[in-house]
Amino acid sequence: MNIIKIWYDELQTVFHDVGIILFVVILPLAYPIIYAYVYTPEVQRDVPVAVVDDSKSALSREFLRKTDATPEVKIVSYCTNMTEAYSRLERQDAYAIIHIDRDFANNLSKGKQTSVGLYCNMMSMVYYKCAASALSNVSIAMNRKIKVDKYLKPKTERESQIMQTPIDYKYTSLYNPQGGYAAFMIPPILMMIIQQSLFLGIGMSMGRNREQNGGFVIPLSPYYKKSVEIVLGKTLFYLLLYIIHAIYAFIVITKVFTLPQLGHYWDFILFVIPYIIDCCFLGMVLSYMIFRREDCMLIFVFMSLPLYFMCGLSWPGSAIPEGIRYFSYIFPSTFGLNAYMRISGMGASISDVSFEMKGIAIQICVYFILACLIYTRKIRKMLHKEV
Amino acid sequence: MKEVIIRIFKIGLREIEIFSHRPMYLFVIIIAPLFCLIYFTQIMKRGIPTKMPCGVVDMDNTSTTRSIVRILGAMQNTDLKEHYSNFSEARKAMQKGEIYAFFYIPKNTTEKALSSRKPEISFYTADTYYAAGSLLMKDLQTTSELAGLAITRATLTAKGVPSSMMMAILQPITIETHPLNNPTLNYSVYLNNIVVPGLLFLIIMLFTAYTIGYEWKMGTQKELFKMAGESSTIAIAGKLWPQTLLYCLIMVLIDVYFYKYLEFPLNVSLIRIICAGLLCVFASQALAVFFFGIFLTLRMGMSACSLFGVLQISVSGFTFPLTAMKPIFQYLAWVSPLRHYYMLYVNQALNGFKLVYAWPSIVALLIICLLPLTILFRLAHAFKNVDYKP
Numbered sequence: 047m048n049i050i051k052i053w054y055d056e057l058q059t060v061f062h063d064v065g066i067i068l069f070v071v072i073l074p075l076a077y078p079i080i081y082a083y084v085y086t087p088e089v090q091r092d093v094p095v096a097v098v099d100d101s102k103s104a105l106s107r108e109f110l111r112k113t114d115a116t117p118e119v120k121i122v123s124y125c126t127n128m129t130e131a132y133s134r135l136e137r138q139d140a141y142a143i144i145h146i147d148r149d150f151a152n153n154l155s156k157g158k159q160t161s162v163g164l165y166c167n168m169m170s171m172v173y174y175k176c177a178a179s180a181l182s183n184v185s186i187a188m189n190r191k192i193k194v195d196k197y198l199k200p201k202t203e204r205e206s207q208i209m210q211t212p213i214d215y216k217y218t219s220l221y222n223p224q225g226g227y228a229a230f231m232i233p234p235i236l237m238m239i240i241q242q243s244l245f246l247g248i249g250m251s252m253g254r255n256r257e258q259n260g261g262f263v264i265p266l267s268p269y270y271k272k273s274v275e276i277v278l279g280k281t282l283f284y285l286l287l288y289i290i291h292a293i294y295a296f297i298v299i300t301k302v303f304t305l306p307q308l309g310h311y312w313d314f315i316l317f318v319i320p321y322i323i324d325c326c327f328l329g330m331v332l333s334y335m336i337f338r339r340e341d342c343m344l345i346f347v348f349m350s351l352p353l354y355f356m357c358g359l360s361w362p363g364s365a366i367p368e369g370i371r372y373f374s375y376i377f378p379s380t381f382g383l384n385a386y387m388r389i390s391g392m393g394a395s396i397s398d399v400s401f402e403m404k405g406i407a408i409q410i411c412v413y414f415i416l417a418c419l420i421y422t423r424k425i426r427k428m429l430h431k432e433v
Numbered sequence: 434m435k436e437v438i439i440r441i442f443k444i445g446l447r448e449i450e451i452f453s454h455r456p457m458y459l460f461v462i463i464i465a466p467l468f469c470l471i472y473f474t475q476i477m478k479r480g481i482p483t484k485m486p487c488g489v490v491d492m493d494n495t496s497t498t499r500s501i502v503r504i505l506g507a508m509q510n511t512d513l514k515e516h517y518s519n520f521s522e523a524r525k526a527m528q529k530g531e532i533y534a535f536f537y538i539p540k541n542t543t544e545k546a547l548s549s550r551k552p553e554i555s556f557y558t559a560d561t562y563y564a565a566g567s568l569l570m571k572d573l574q575t576t577s578e579l580a581g582l583a584i585t586r587a588t589l590t591a592k593g594v595p596s597s598m599m600m601a602i603l604q605p606i607t608i609e610t611h612p613l614n615n616p617t618l619n620y621s622v623y624l625n626n627i628v629v630p631g632l633l634f635l636i637i638m639l640f641t642a643y644t645i646g647y648e649w650k651m652g653t654q655k656e657l658f659k660m661a662g663e664s665s666t667i668a669i670a671g672k673l674w675p676q677t678l679l680y681c682l683i684m685v686l687i688d689v690y691f692y693k694y695l696e697f698p699l700n701v702s703l704i705r706i707i708c709a710g711l712l713c714v715f716a717s718q719a720l721a722v723f724f725f726g727i728f729l730t731l732r733m734g735m736s737a738c739s740l741f742g743v744l745q746i747s748v749s750g751f752t753f754p755l756t757a758m759k760p761i762f763q764y765l766a767w768v769s770p771l772r773h774y775y776m777l778y779v780n781q782a783l784n785g786f787k788l789v790y791a792w793p794s795i796v797a798l799l800i801i802c803l804l805p806l807t808i809l810f811r812l813a814h815a816f817k818n819v820d821y822k823p
Contacts, residue, residue: 047731065732080740084747084760090757109606135785159601162607168615169779170754171623175567178610186578192587192605197594205549212584213546215577217570220527222560227753306561340643340650342730344461344505347739348636351628351746352472361563361620362533364512365482367475375705384530391561395526401529433767 048269053281055265060251060283065339070247070284074291077239082303083233088226092120093176096140099124103151105309107186108161112184113144118176133169142166142177170350221306223390228305233357233391234383237294240288241325242350248329249342250285256337262431263424273421277414281326283321296390308393316396317385320406324378325327327413334420357383380406435669444660444671452675461640466633470687474626474695477621484512485565487573488535490523491516495543501554501580505536508572527557533557533565536573551589554580564620595674607696613781614698622697626778629687630710631771634717635742637680642738645670646731649821650721659815665812669722669805677718684710692782700785708779716770716801726808729815730822745769751801763771773798 060066069076079382095113114121122140125131134140145163147153153160163352164181166174190210200206217341222229255263264270300307336342355361363371385402388394395404484531487507491498491515506513517523523535537555545552556573558566571738582603589602593686615622618660661668688707692699699706724741748762749772755763766772773794780791 047716067734068736080744081747084744084762085753087757087759090754094486096589113464135784136780138790157598157601159605159607161607163609163611165611165613167779167784168612168618168623169775169783170751170755171618172752173621174618176613178608185608189605197602198585198588207553208549209585209588211551211581212549212588213542213581214551215572215574215580216638218554218557219560219566219570220524220557221565222563223558225567227563231753233561238698255715258437267510277591277643307480307780323567335457339645340735341457343735343739344457344636344639347743348465348469350743352469355473355476359562360564362482362485362562363477364565365477365479368476370472370476370819379759387561388528388530392528392559392618395768397524397531 047270048275049279049282051269052229052276053282055267056251056280056283061249061255063254066250066254069243069250070287073243073246074239075294076235077243077359078236078295079297081235082299082305085231086303087228088228089115090176091171093118093142094140094390095119095123095142095144095177096123096134096325097121098126098128098131098145100142100148101146101150103292105151106146107156109146109150109184109188112187113180116180118180130409133135135165138167141169144177157163157196165390171426176423196213212410221308222253227304228393230359232303232305233387234301234354234357235383236299237321237386238350238354238379240292240295240322240383241377242346243291243351244284244288244322244325244340245329245332245346247351248280249333249336249346250339252330252333253336253339253341255404257339262428264421264428271425273418273425276421277327277417279332282321284326284329285322288325289315289319291400292322300390304392309390310393313389313396314386317389317399317403320410321378321382324382324406324410324413326418327410328378330417331413331420353379353413354383355376356380359383359387360374378406380410381409405431434663440661440675441671444657444668447657447660447675448672448675451647458640461636463637463683464675465630465703466683466687469632470629473625474621474690476629477512477625480617480619480621482620483510485510485534485569486514486532487511487518488514488515488523488526490518490520490531490535492519492540493538493542497543497546497583498538500583501538501576502536505572505576507574510568511572512660523557529560532804533562534569534573535553536576563653563739585760588678588683612787621695624735624751626691626697626782627749627771627775628746629682629691630713631746631772633680633683633687634713634771634774635739635746637714637717637759638721638724638738638742639735640676641718642725642734643731644676644691645669645722645725646734648672649729649815649819654816654819663813665809665816668816669812672755673718673722677714680714681711684714697782700778701781706778706782709774709781712795712802713770713774713777713800716798719769719802719805720768722805723808726805726811729811729819732822739805741769745771750773751775767797768801769802770798 060070072291097110099110110121113119131143135143143165149219150160168174168178194200194206194209198209200209214418219225252263257264270276274344346372356370357380358366381402385399388399491502503512520537526532535557542552554576554577557764560566560572585603586599612618648657657668661671685707688703688710691697692703721738724737728734728737733805748766748769755766776794777791780786
């Protein structure tokens with residue numbers, strides 16, 4: 047019964063405090079929209095490139111025409127020499143230079159290997175990837191034709207096709223068919239927002255209690271007697287609120303911004319409830335350090351990015367050093383982001399994310415005990431003072 | 434003039450006094466940025482992720498297909514982890530997060546290839562893991578291409594083409610890539626040069642708004658205003674100079690660590706990139722004062738700073754290019770110190786372009802530094818009439 051009272055108490059305090067409402071209601075609703083909006087164009091198309099064509103031959107022009115026709119790059123200027131092209135790079139009118147050698151066509155007709163140079167401004171990997179993949183695709187296509195027309199001399203159209211690609215291949219980008227940025231950035235961000243806003247909200251309400259109750263984290267009420275009840279009561283409040291946020295993220299955001307949606311609803315619910323509980327418990331443990339309500343922003347906000355990198359989504363998990371990997375197991379986000387990504391984006395079932403669920407289960411136990419111990423200590427301290 | 438300096442100095446001393454009572458301040462200003470510096474450079478220590486787990490489904494299992502699999506296993510980015518017996522097993526492994534990609538060779542591939550019936554092999558990447566997916570894709574594509582070329586090579590040998598001519602026939606046009614100034618595609622150079630300063634600017638914005646708002650929270654704003662001789666400029670300047678010194682020190686430390694210790698590419702003098710960094714530090718502070726001046730409450734001021742500070746890491750456009758974002762973010766980027774830092778870094782440190790091309794960013798940063806002038810009157814009003822609201 048006390049749990050319900052504590053739950054109601056928390057509800058009352060939070061909804062009378064604009065600052066906390068900002069973090070536990072408005073932030074989880076607004077941030078996903080802002081982020082999804084930033085990344086919805088999904089892909090970079092038509093990276094501007096400059097061209098220096100020293101060959102000026104039919105073949106070099108064919109090569110450039112095909113390059114210009116790729117979705118990835120767009121030729122914005124034809125320069126007479128490299129110095130001129132480089133000045134385009136400096137002015138950022140173009141991000142890459144394609145250089146075709148003077149004996150490009152000569153070499154090809156003589157049956158020698160020839161090369162096309164790509165000089166890329168490395169300010170963004172995206173530009174480099176676009177330019178490199180466009181050129182490599184064009185060269186593969188042209189190589190096939192040259193090889194067949196010049197050397198293999200097929201007799202029929204069908205034979206020519208077979209000679210061009212004796213073994214065909216097909217590439218399928220699973221779970222993110224358009225190769226978009228949003229589809230891999232947003233889902234983990236959604237779960238990160240849940241964790242961080244919970245930390246902020248719980249930290250802030252803790253700071254508020256300290257400020258209002260003269261340094262004590264527990265209100266002077268008769269039913270705040272048992273630490274287990276306090277922890278559960280508070281968690282109940284945040285759990286109910288955040289399930290709404292989570293469902294909002296899983297359904298509304300995913301739908302509105304057309305992110306990959308392969309997950310089953312119940313798999314998601316089964317995952318997200320423990321995840322929220324886990325975040326709540328850790329939030330209570332961490333808020334032990336919060337003495338003033340605004341302090342939590344200083345500590346928690348900047349942590350989001352290191353935590354995001356730690357979980358092995360944008361930076362592959364196999365490349366993360368051992369030490370950091372074990373360190374990352376402290377935080378719910380490591381498991382939560384991976385599990386959510388695979389459930390919602392890749393259609394994994396709850397048993398496919400069993401490793402992550404075990405991690406979350408262990409964390410729940412550990413942080414529950416820690417949170418209870420902290421509150422027990424606080425209650426004792428308070429009783430001591432009162433006496 | 435002398436009086437002004439004395440006032441600023443005295444307010445600064447008062448600020449240091451506040452600092453000494455709160456160890457958390459030191460954590461936020463010094464330990465947090467340095468932690469980020471070490472953490473991010475450690476996590477990307479190897480530069481580019483190599484040997485990422487990949488699977489293969491070889492339904493054909495002949496000596497030809499096995500040699501294709503061997504080619505794949507020898508690729509730089511691929512760590513051939515597992516052979517799966519069918520497609521759905523491989524897909525399951527992908528959903529479990531064990532592999533990032535897999536290669537599929539259907540039954541009768543060899544037979545079809547030898548009888549010119551154009552078999553089709555395929556490969557799949559989990560592009561929810563973007564970096565891993567796209568790096569592995571390159572390897573898988575090369576392998577597939579090579580598989581076909583091996584057949585052509587056999588045909589050509591049968592026709593009596595000498596092996597010295599072989600490469601010119603198989604691959605007449607090659608692409609020579611020159612990633613300028615980052616030849617090894619080092620991700621640490623690419624990301625950390627922006628991520629670490631970005632987090633520093635975020636911390637600066639938050640902390641600047643926090644320390645100013647703290648006066649209202651403690652109810653000491655009137656006392657401060659009196660000390661400053663009823664001038665909000667002096668009050669703010671006095672409050673901020675001690676932390677500014679610390680920020681500058683950390684910015685210099687970051688640059689020295691990057692360019693001297695880790696030897697990231699640097700094509701201008703170290704002083705120049707340090708100056709760019711310091712200018713951005715001041716701009717971040719100015720922006721924080723500006724935000725606080727607009728909202729006049731600690732809570733909203735800090736919220737605005739954290740929203741902007743976090744968002745500018747995305748909007749600076751070093752991962753997903755700004756040129757592909759919606760126009761509203763392209764305008765927003767003009768007031769983002771991190772965006773300008775990124776432009777200056779690319780222009781100067783990375784590429785060593787002429788300084789002429791950097792002036793739009795420098796001017797923009799100087800204008801951002803002047804933004805607080807527009808809200809001084811509001812601050813003065815707040816010092817006199819506004820009380821802390823939780």
